[in-house]
Amino acid sequence: MEEIQKNELKNIALRIRRDIIEQVYNAKSGHPGGSLSIADIITYLYFKEMNIDPSNPKDPDRDRLVLSKGHSCPALYAALAERGYFSTEILKTFRKLDSFLQGHPDMKNTPGVDMSSGSLGQGISAACGIALAGKLDKKNYRVYAILGDGEIEEGQVWEAFMFASHYCLSNLCVIIDRNGLQIDGKCKDVMSSEPLEDKMQAFGFDVKVIDAHDFDDIESAFNTAKNTTDRPTAIIANSVKGKGVSFMENVVSWHGTAPNEQQYEQAMSELKEVR
Template sequence: MQNVNIQQLQEVATNIRKDIIQAVNAAGSGHPGGSLSAADLLTVLYFHKMNIDPKNPKMENRDRFVLSKGHAAPVLYGALAERGFFPKEELLKLRHMGAMLQGHPDMKNIPGVEMSTGSLGQGFSTTIGMALASKLDKIDNRIYTLLGDGEIQEGLVWEAAMAAGHYKLDNLTAIVDFNGLQIDGRNDDVMTVSPIDKKFESFGWNVITIDGHNMEEIINAFDEAEKTKGKPTVVIAKTIKGKGVSFMEDQAGWHGSAPNDEQTTTALDELGGVK
């Protein structure tokens, strides 16, 4: 926790949340709820933890992040723009015809995107290959991936989890954005995913459970993951869907709905306004 300015990280997270609201409003479609819930997690990764260089996004020993729940692209785009991978003006072109930023991440056209994702479970699976390749090539880096809690209803996720445990991929950290909601409602009503911790433990993972909106807990969890040897780590981050915007918080309806202009103004005001 030395030399960490928590207030600065919180300010970055707020800016990313503003980016999410403005981008989805400009697009007229998108996924704000699960993007807002993950803003604090990506802030710590991109502005504190990961070894990355916006001027050299393909450097060999970089840390890598894969957004497995690819529909939450607005939070990744916000983090990349705030970090300087591309101009923030691109955010307002989200989902526009011919624009760089589309509804799901595109590794071929967006600087800083490591894997094209969208089909749930597949992003997580690719990080197993990335982590194993780094081990074989003796590259000293870390691989991170973010999954949604609804996403872990996919069987592919557990095949990948089994492989990661088998190969003892201690350079891999998975994060579950555990906000309890998915497009059809509450996870427990659609398809129960709990107990998440016991399931990952049974596949040979180190498990850390945190408040996904507490910067100190997020930082400490990633630090612990880096120190853990012989097994991959999963951080189960308890979050609030729509975090930061009162009328979106814990509302499944905001999984994939864009705010209108009036709602956007209200949301931005709650986040401190646009400077």
């Protein structure tokens, strides 16, 4: 990827990270850690990868994203706002009464949200349904599903992986945000899903392991996925929970905690533009 474009994406990702902190700080609740870990991938999807038109969010031919780890919606809402689905001003209403920015994604009321999600394990199945509909209708759209590495402890996820492979959903790209942490601690201590690459391969996926914060890596994985026509793709994205805010990085308690005023100021000062 050219440096100019990479810097552009990096700056958008920084804006999205600032939006995430703003939302959670204003709401005094929400999930900053897992939102920050997917910020770069969400940026790439909404600003480079996906075939979408913010002025026509229900276009039947659009690419879709299902945020199966729905609690990370501050990242999704930030991307949608920055991409022009609605005003960034609305981000201030996140989690407040009468806002369409619900605590977890609501497809009925939020422009650009393709599937309601939040109860872990269900989004990936819905993504399979959307991908299957695309195949049945002979449409060319692609479906992206972002899951957490804690979320995949849900049995339904593996039912869905079996389904995706059985029905050759090559238009489905699963992204597993492997940040290594879940509410009760490290995934490897709470309930290990490793070796994940082997499991995904055994379930019939084309597997790519990437650095979730490297745009070259991200681009190369999505390009390969697009050219894989005989099976679904799983991108295992090694990420840092809380990425970009020093005191949140790899700290499990930032899964679902809002920063206080001082922490907010520090976070925002660390998320300045790169140029």
